[in-house]
Amino acid sequence: MDPLTFKSSPAESGKTGLSSTTQTALNLGGLFLLAVVVQIIGFKRISGPYDEFLSLYGADRVLHGGLPYRDFWTMYGPAQFYAIALFFKLFGISALTGRIYDALIRAGIACACYSLARLLTGPRWAFAAFAAVILWLTGIYYPSYNFPVYPAMLASLVSCLFFARFLRESSNKRSLFLAGLFVSVAAIFRHDSGFYICFAELLMLVWTARRRRPGQTRQNQFATVGRRLLLYLTAVVLIAGPVYGIIVFKAGVQNVFYDLFYVPAVIYPKVRRLPFLTPETLQLLRQPFSWDGRTAVESLIVFFPIFAILSAFLSLFTSRRSRIFPTTWQRQTFSLLLLLASLFFVKGMIRVGPVQLIQSIIVCLTVLAILFGHLRQVSRPVAVSLYVTALFLALCTAPMLSHILTFGRRNLRDTIHPQAYDSFYRRCHPPAALSRARCILIDPDDLLAVQEIERRSTPDQPIYVGNGRHDRIFWNDVRLYFLAGRGSITRWYDLHPGVQTTLPIQNQIIDAMGRENPPVIAINSTWDNNIEPNQSRYSSGVTALDDYIRSHYTAQAAYGKITILTPSH
Structure with a gap:
């Protein structure tokens, strides 16, 4: 498969009799359906009182004419409320509708990770990245359904895909523009996520233009860089600019500033900060493999980005001459993913936890799969660090498999026994007054x-x-x-x-x-x-x-x- 255009090679296309574009669409479509099925199997029907319902309440208010920051305060961007409100309009107002929307977003993230890994490695390790990502998105102990970071993450990954096309062919202005456009989409879901992907791509844009082509004057070099920056930044503000402009006009500068900037930057770090290991986690680690202690083992995943990022930097540093990747643009794309994972990790260090660091974890899972796809090209120290990182990941991931199997059995039982108290049949047909809790255990x-x-x-x-x-x-x-x-x-x-x-x-x-x-x-x-x-x-x-x-x-x-x-x- 051509890793840049996402098309099958002629040999592969000839075997199936399908065009490369059709084959690619079928592959991604199949992975997307698989990701949805995995989430259905591991569907956690229980519901918390807070995070999930911040988005659902906001969407409900929007559906009834409310405006974020004016009628209800929030530290999140506005797009999540309007996206879920659209799903409410199509499928009815319920927590289940929100879960469906969320499952589609998570399936998209897994497919985007596959596509990014496929740019830089073979299909086997790209599928490994896909499997690891959907496993963590499904099996994480506290799933935080409808968390706005997920659609922002999806937009960020798609932006990276288009930016990779630009890195391969610098004359491809369309890909550069689309990369910036998806940054704009990310920013209206989570303005902080939009900033991090924008910063990473701007840095790469300037870094890749630092060398002059033969015969190119410095003036022409600066002019080229300037045009690219202008095109990219125009795309970045194309959607986010009008959206936030309208919001500020209708909700007021003071409300928007307080909700989106003052509370997250000044108040949140003081009142929500958590260390890497809490006393409760250390207590649970005394019995790390018991069901009640599965959170403790899983919570160690917060250290995984550290191991993965260090291993990735070591691989780049030690392979400057031997080169892991055959082309410059692939090395640059890998560097972009590594930079993004690092930025997301720094962002999540305030309230340290699997959910807060999930963006960095997702990118690091992709980075690790890519490096394993080039294990023969790395030095021995890098190989050792990769194996250590993979073993640590396996330890943290073991509870995920337990979760999938446990909830899968419960969901199967509640499906084939419709008269059971908590069966899907009973819970999905509640009294009219409880219709918003359809299929969810409250x-x-x-x-x-x-x-x-x-x-x-x-x-x-x-x-x-x-x-x-x-x-x-x-x-x-x-x-x-x-x-x-x-x-x-x-x-x-x-x-x-x-x-x-x-x-x-x-x-x-x-x-x-x-x-x-x-x-x-x-x-x-x-x-x-x-x-x-x-x-x-x-x-x-x-x-x-x-x-x-x-x-x-x-x-x-x-x-x-x-x-x-x-x-x-």
Whole structure:
């Protein structure tokens, strides 16, 4: 297969009787379907209360005319909400619809990794990259469905594919433009991801133009580089520029700046920082292969990018003369992937965890597969480092296989036994009031709380979902907003340490309560005592919101840790 044009070789095409383009499309289509099937087998039906529902709630608000940053605050780019809202429009509003969208994105990521690896190595190791990526995306202990980083990651990888075409043929302006265009797409999903891929490609663009061609003057060299930069940057802002321009115009500069820049850059590092190994992880490692301890073994994957990146740099450094890759453009493409993996790793070092480092992990899985495809060309020290890295990866990946098999058996059982309590048949045909939880396993107390909220309010009446205390916050049960189909009385629906723990924002929530007079306040105290080794463990001393709720609302029902309150007067 021609690694640049993604076309089959004449010999391969002759065997099948198909054109190279058709053969390539069939190959990628087959891999895409395989990736979807793997996710169906390992489908985790349980649902957390927070991350997944940030995107689902935002999409629901967008579908009802809401605008990000104006009507609800978020640290993510706007595109994820609108993309899921489109799926809601097509397939109905439910958590399952969000999972379908997410599965398609993850399948696309695995196929993009295959295509990138196929540029630089043979089909066997390209498939190994595909398999490793989809295994981690499916089997990761905390899957974080609908995480906006995934569509941004897909756009970044596709951008790398087009940039590789440009690296091979520098006169290919169309590929350079498309590379920048997909950076623009990445930026509207996650502006930070867009920045990292843009920075990496700009660096490579300047680096590859540092040498003059024979007979080329320095003035002509600068002019050529300038035209390429202009073309690339024009594409980068072509989509992201108008999108963010409209958002800023409608939501206001202050809201957009606070949500997208101030909180992530100033507040988030202080209140969400986590070390590479927490005391809980070290405790679990005492029994690393037990089911309950699988998180501990898996969490060691945060060290994998370090090993993979060091091995890759070592391979480049020791192969300057022997050259692992036969062509310059392949070496440059590999360097781009290595640079991107390094940048994503640095980005994820604030809140260290498998999900936070997943972008770097995905690129490193691809890089490792590529290097194994050239094992005969690397030096002995590099080969040793690659084997050590692969063994470490295998240790961290073992729980993934256990996850796939365990949830696969459960899903099969729940399919062939329709009368079982948690069968797909029962859960996929819930009462109308619980239609948004279709096919997803939700704790009975949570479902009862959702029904109680629906009984005491109407869809056009906003509510508030808070914690037992607001002077110290871990997160809140955003799930209740979405499953009940209710909006928030305030844009501050997502409770975050360092934000809603402050007096100015608590006063804004109190003002909103005074204006809206919500018929229901749901208080979930599950995470009131969660402590992390960062500044979120300290109380802000601000109890204005808690005092207001206690003096103006009365408890009417309790379902586990969830208390339903209504106005006292």
